[in-house]
Amino acid sequence: MGKMSDKYIEDEEERTRAVMQEDPIVKIEHWEDRIQRVWESILKLGINPNFRNPDTYVENTFLSEIWHMSTQAFEKPREIQVVVDSNDRLHISVGTPGYVEFKVDPIGMKLPIKCWIHTHPMGNAYFSGTDWTTLKTWKPMMETAIVLGDNQYWAYHLDSEIVKTVKFATLTPPPKIDYSQEVMNDYHPDTWSTKYKPKPHDWYRRNFPQYEGVDENE
Ligand SMILES: [Zn+2]
Numbered sequence: 001m002g003k004m005s006d007k008y009i010e011d012e013e014e015r016t017r018a019v020m021q022e023d024p025i026v027k028i029e030h031w032e033d034r035i036q037r038v039w040e041s042i043l044k045l046g047i048n049p050n051f052r053n054p055d056t057y058v059e060n061t062f063l064s065e066i067w068h069m070s071t072q073a074f075e076k077p078r079e080i081q082v083v084v085d086s087n088d089r090l091h092i093s094v095g096t097p098g099y100v101e102f103k104v105d106p107i108g109m110k111l112p113i114k115c116w117i118h119t120h121p122m123g124n125a126y127f128s129g130t131d132w133t134t135l136k137t138w139k140p141m142m143e144t145a146i147v148l149g150d151n152q153y154w155a156y157h158l159d160s161e162i163v164k165t166v167k168f169a170t171l172t173p174p175p176k177i178d179y180s181q182e183v184m185n186d187y188h189p190d191t192w193s194t195k196y197k198p199k200p201h202d203w204y205r206r207n208f209p210q211y212e213g214v215d216e217n218e
Contacts (some may be wrong), residue, residue, distance in 0.1 A: 033072035070119035077121030125149030
């Protein structure tokens with residue numbers, strides 16, 4: 001196998017550019033205004049969101065609206081970026097499903113940036129290589145960064161390098177264990193003696209041999 005031809009690389013770059021320049025087809029008109037309105041209602045309540053540690057209210061209103069627009073406002077899910085500047089003004093942009101360019105207009109943007117919020121419509125909240133580059137570049141002028149995924153997000157404080165990671169999911173109980181019933185069965189007359197007093201982990205060892213030795217120190 002030879003190395004990739006220059007032609008192939010050129011084509012690849014061309015394709016990338018084409019995707020970048022493709023105008024998103026909007027399904028929800030004025031999607032930016034919707035984010036803006038939610039933001040203004042928060043400010044009107046006198047709430048000063050703590051982007052290092054977003055509370056449930058900010059999650060359910062502002063962050064949820066950004067996620068909702070990212071997944072619903074276009075013909076296909078797209079990355080949305082919202083920059084909150086020092087004057088609490090929003091700078092909103094949209095990219096492709098997998099990328100939104102961090103472009104800020106220095107005119108009208110009051111530094112430092114309070115929070116850089118962007119979505120990962122594919123679902124997973126994490127910082128990509130590109131995201132880390134943005135974080136490193138902007139560190140002196142950016143306080144916090146939030147990446148939104150599907151029922152999950154990271155809220156990162158650049159200076160302390162502390163991240164809050166949130167993930168909502170369903171948790172199903174393990175297979176039903178009628179523990180009290182099993183212990184009672186151990187008291188069958190055939191096995192019953194005053195010497196034999198089964199302890200909880202006796203039952204576990206018989207039924208889950210893989211746990212042998214786990215609780216030896218009990
Ligand atoms: Zn990202």
